[in-house]
Amino acid sequence: MAKLEVHYTINGRKHEAYIEPNLTLLDVVRDDLRLTGSKEGCGTGDCGACTMIVDGKLVTACLMLAPQADGAEITTIEGVAENGTLHPVQQAFLDKGAVQCGFCIPGMILAGKVLLDQNPKPNDYEIREAIAGNLCRCTGYTKIVEAIAAAAEA
Amino acid sequence: MTTYSTVGKPITRVEGSHKVTGDSLYAADIQLPGMLHCKLLRSPHAHARIVGIDASKALALEGVERVITAADLPTFSEKRMSNRGYNLLADDEVVFNGQPVVAVLAETPSIAEEALDLIDIEYEELPAVLDALAAMEDGSPLARKPIMEIDRSEAKGHVSVDVKEERSDKPSNIASQAKFSRGDIDQGIAEADCIVENTWRSAMMHQGYIEPHSTVADFDAASGELTIWSATQGQFFVRDQISNMLRIPETKIRVIGMELGGGFGGKIFLTQTLTAVLAKIAGRPVKLIFTRKDDLQGATPSAGCVVELKTGMKKDGSITVIKAKIVYDSGAFPGASAVVGAILLGGYYRFPNLEIETYEVLTNKVSVGAIRAPGAHNVTFAIESQMDMMARELQLDPLEVRMQNAVSEGDAMPTEVKYPRIGMKECLEAVRDSDLWKSRGTKQNGNGKARGVGLAIGGWLGGLQPASAHVELNGDGTVKVLVGANDISGTNTSFAQIAAEELGLPLEMVSVATGDTKTSPFAGMSAGSKTLFTVGRAVKAAAEDARQQLFDIAAERLEANPDDMESFEGEIRVKGSPDKSIPFRRLAGITTGFGALYPPVVGKGSITARKQAPGFTAQVAEVEVDEETGQVTLLNWGIVQDAGFAINPLSVAGQMQGGATQGIGIGLWEEMVYDDEGKLINDGLLDYRMPTALDVPNIATHIVEVPSEEGPYGARGVGEPSIIPGAAAISNAVEDAIGVRVTEAPITPERILRAMGKI
Amino acid sequence: MHRFEYYAPASLDEAVALLKEHGDGVKLLAGGTDLLVQMKEAGLHPPAVVSLHAVPGLDGIEFDEASGLRIGARVDVASIESNDVTEQRYTALAEGAGIVGSIQTRNMATIGGNIANAAPSADTAPPLAVFDAVAEIIGAGGQREVPVIELFDGPGSTILTTDEVITGFKLPTPPANTGSVYQRHTPRKIMDIAAVSVGIRLSLDNGKIGEARVCLGAVAPTIIRASDAEEALTGQAPTDALFAKAAELAQAASSPISDVRGSAEFRRHLVGVMTKRCLDIALERAQD
Ligand SMILES: Cc1cc2nc3c(=O)[nH]c(=O)nc-3n(C[C@H](O)[C@H](O)[C@H](O)COP(=O)(O)OP(=O)(O)OC[C@H]3O[C@@H](n4cnc5c(N)ncnc54)[C@H](O)[C@@H]3O)c2cc1C
């Protein structure tokens, strides 16, 4: 199996890796590039813990073959805060007590961010729709929905 | 009422922003030089003898380092092997589909995975026992070799009960059983104006933490030291177990409880010993991360249960009798909380006549373990549904009937142990006053959709374990709290609040660290709703101790009496004379600087918890049922819970909402489905359905505070009760909506249509 | 995932050549949301994977009144869901595309993959079928066009040969006064797989039903058209009784199995309820 080189721009910084093709984008970002903020909860697209923004779209990186994302612009949770200032969604998650174990939170925050980028004043239902691909087992979602709504107000 | 400055306030987490920036480290994030990756080959049969294992092809695969079977592992006495924890890899016989048989160690996870397919195992299939009721019958084949000993040490972390379990004398699938009785059953039946009798079933379900089981182990041969990075709710428990099993002194084991991606009782001790042994054998660090399928097939889910329940009530609403048989399907090893189930089933109401038999039965399924309030939701589904049915038949108000019969301080549990002060009635009162409850029957049904409102309560006794903590004054006058309990639900924030309260400091001046087993004071596992209840008390005691030390020093400096000191806004001062004071910063200087006059201030708190503080909840569901498809939509959900004292109302509410949502999952969707051969069919999260954000409404919370005797400031454990009544509340709401009763949870559209006679 | 040879051809010809060269077992990769799950958890270990992501000509949603709608095979279902033309003229298709998985899934999942994967529960399949969609296929032997309803020959199986690629779908322009709908039953609101699904198109002609399509998913080894129901509807004035009759005929056409998503009786019951409801909705939309 031939190894191949992939190039990604992650959170504005260029990365390259020399990889075997049977890896997912999530594997490469976590294990080779050591950005471990994205999590693996299922590996099969069902939980959203591995959520990243790839070329502007929210995806589950556990189902994206690493070479398929070659050349892509990628945002992971590590790139959401800017110059040490938390993104309003991040800040709202803290303020509203929306974080418990934290395992779902990177994916939730990216889903919330993409929602607000596209729809700055979502209603409750739209927020719930936007995070329906992100399972959270700790919070029951109420405080997460409140946090995203609060970030929209911020 | 005492007023507090810091505790009792809704405070966002103090441990910083790392959970929202992706900087927190979980066990799977650990990468060590030279680390090998482990994958487990699991049994495809529910019950079989292992005839032979041929791993030669796997070993030939480039990148495969070792292939390990039970033959390579330390052996334990046959007695010990009755317990799941000692069965690292199956030896000779597999007893559930999904049981690990072979471990492959390879340079990458994908090579390890590929190697699994190259291993040939020859099995001789044995009869599989899959149904717990059938397994109890005389003449049933045996699911496994007879159980010789049951180690309940892990279960005790969740709930403390002292009941003698019995084991049957002839070989059987019954691992344990117990019986409780009181009064005269026949009389109780004769006195009743209404008798309801039903069989209630609830499915085996999974804790559903989003982070799968993960452990990394490293053994240093030169020093004999073992280091474990693990996703666990109980790092000290892991250390003690490994020490016992592998005969390594506790001083040589360092367990680092990493940030935990959810546990809910299911992540205490499972893969750590195996990973440690593998690291020792390989002489390299080993990482073992479960896939989701591994976790669903082979972790320790929550037991399925059948409750045969007969209850009676008089026209005036008083209950006369309970007679029940509870059967928990424990899977292939002991692990179901049969005794606790019986105590709760007969323990919410004042039954004058009672007879409850409870059984923990072995089958060839994955063995079960704890969950939030293990065993409680199953029996609560039965009793809380049946309370409604009796009330309905006698045309009584379901809330008032509960109020009338509710246990309170001094009433006896089925064990005849008396309840301390509890808040069940206060919870019901809060429901009575709620708009959601008052809205019953007021909204119109229409277009084939019926609306209903249902209520159910739940209670949990709580675990007891000793705990300790340190509170130290830093060089700059800030304060450090050190504990050994893994923070799984924001407990560290509450600890900071407690220390700040006791020392009269602003919260920003207190930091809390959870150390590992080498560096931190002992704590029990973070389970059983007791972390705050026990470790919180230790923190309070440690802060009080530190405060006393500060008072003594300050008194000497100010030439006052230590008894006249008070701590206020970062200063120690003489009561009534604010100008006679010393700031913490100065006290830090004279206790930690060069040539300091006084020894450093280190407060120690060690407590042992002896008195349970049961926590109750009452929850209300409002549903809409589509009468043609059986689809249930949740419109509203309200939860009331007695927190004793909410040290941090924000995190208490978060616990309530999370638990209630799990209870909703149990009520509507979650079920591990096995085929006729004992294979789990829904082994992924698309078909093992946990609620998404679209499936649940906003969850309204209401905290009541009936102080406990021992808890810090009167706090009670709040983690567990919230999960308990979901299925019952939904079952009651569905009957309110469409007049039929579903006796099996989850209450699926199909079961509703069957109950309605539509299919 | 096991190891495999990975190819990212830059043209259709190259892709077809690679497929032909590798023969059995080679897998095309589009969005990967079915393929990767199968490779990770369902024991599928193709020796070679041919990615379509660099192949030109598989994108785009184009519509004109004369020739109808063309959707490239690699178009993700999120784009189909939010497209104005599909929303207004091919409503059932927008609904089917809009209900797949989560937002993340929909951003990755392609319509070609949804169809080629051939799940009887595929959510774009009944909608495509009710619009008489035709799949454009290219292979070593040349090009051909096959109606979507005829593509499937069993669960997870199509009539495509190993060297064939679906390049797009053509949907004729629906007649005036057309209403369509797609619904599915799942226990959860989203992130679930249909236990039963129903796609309906009604095209009215002078107050009568000129054309009717009733397509059922997840109740037979492939999606099926309930032809008896369609015949009973065609040429008739829409009435409650007629729709009830059609729902019964749809039920009779279904042959569901019992599995983890529901028993056969449950599914058959739902076919009746949902067909009736969908007919009502399609009619309302046609009359709008
Ligand atoms: C979490 C989750 C939820 C899902 N929910 C749904 C759902 O609600 N409804 C639903 O219908 N599906 C669902 N799916 C399944 C899947 O997302 C869809 O079937 C999707 O449309 C597949 O498209 P893809 O591009 O990802 O296909 P791939 O996985 O890339 O390919 C699927 C199959 O099609 C073949 N193939 C792909 N493109 C072509 C082509 N152009 N020509 C010939 N063969 C081709 C591949 O070789 C492969 O066999 C879900 C999947 C996940 C992971």
Ligand code: FES
């Ligand atoms: S890990 Fe990717 S969706 Fe769960």
Ligand code: FES
């Ligand atoms: S906070 Fe634990 S899964 Fe969401």
